[in-house]
Amino acid sequence: MTDASKSAAGRSFFVADLHLTDERPAATGRFFRFLQEQAAGADALYILGDLFEAWVGDDHDEQVAHETARRLKSLAESGTPVYFMHGNRDFMLAERYAAQSGMTLLADPARIDLYGVPTLLMHGDTLCTDDTAYQTFRRRVRHPLTLALLKRLPMALRRLLAQQARSGSESAKTGKSAEIMDASAAEVVRMLREHQANRLIHGHTHRPARHIHAVDGRDCERWVLPDWYLNWGYVMCDDSGCTLRTEAI
Numbered sequence: 001m002t003d004a005s006k007s008a009a010g011r012s013f014f015v016a017d018l019h020l021t022d023e024r025p026a027a028t029g030r031f032f033r034f035l036q037e038q039a040a041g042a043d044a045l046y047i048l049g050d051l052f053e054a055w056v057g058d059d060h061d062e063q064v065a066h067e068t069a070r071r072l073k074s075l076a077e078s079g080t081p082v083y084f085m086h087g088n089r090d091f092m093l094a095e096r097y098a099a100q101s102g103m104t105l106l107a108d109p110a111r112i113d114l115y116g117v118p119t120l121l122m123h124g125d126t127l128c129t130d131d132t133a134y135q136t137f138r139r140r141v142r143h144p145l146t147l148a149l150l151k152r153l154p155m156a157l158r159r160l161l162a163q164q165a166r167s168g169s170e171s172a173k174t175g176k177s178a179e180i181m182d183a184s185a186a187e188v189v190r191m192l193r194e195h196q197a198n199r200l201i202h203g204h205t206h207r208p209a210r211h212i213h214a215v216d217g218r219d220c221e222r223w224v225l226p227d228w229y230l231n232w233g234y235v236m237c238d239d240s241g242c243t244l245r246t247e248a249i
Helices: 025-039 063-077 095-101 132-141 144-152 155-173 185-194
Strands: 012-015 044-047 082-085 103-106 110-114 117-122 199-202 209-215 218-224 231-238 241-248
Touching: 012 025, 025 063, 025 231, 063 082, 063 095, 082 095, 095 103, 117 185, 185 199, 185 209, 209 241, 218 241
Parallel strands: 012 044, 044 082, 082 103, 117 199, 199 218
Antiparallel strands: 012 231, 110 117, 209 218, 231 241
């Protein structure tokens, strides 16, 4: 269990894959309205990765980073805890920015008690085990030595490397089937079994839906979070269960 666990009556929100950037103001504006109109007063807000389009270190200087920190800090100070889990685009986000934003960092995966239901939270990229090329790249880029070297590079060079990585990722996707880049059902079942969870919530795949997986004779649900490109949305959970909302920005 993590101390992100919540048991009091109320509601909790889950978002992922916002990919905020100064170049995408519509998504940014929609997220800020969500914080004010939906998340305010909730038991908790969980951001399950890729809050930003790219994060090259806690000295990241996009205007959207500063304004997002201010608004998340305000939400946390108003009484709604904010939890953040790294995604594949913002895995370099560290303690300094988390503190500025009032966010608590979560490990991936994290198991919480969500209104009495053992729930597993993940970004979702490690579920895509059929994409072996990506998994190899992920292990290399997140190695402690690689991260230490990246943090020492000048900002301009880190930005260039991030841009090249995004371009390479988009090019690689054109040669892969949608199934390869989706979550593996076998890996989903393995994770639910290993962590003894009845529910899984994750992002990354940009395929919002609710799925049912049979695990050792019990039905477990998997909620996939939407991205915030042309559409936006979230999963909201309370003591009666979870619902998915997605609509056009």
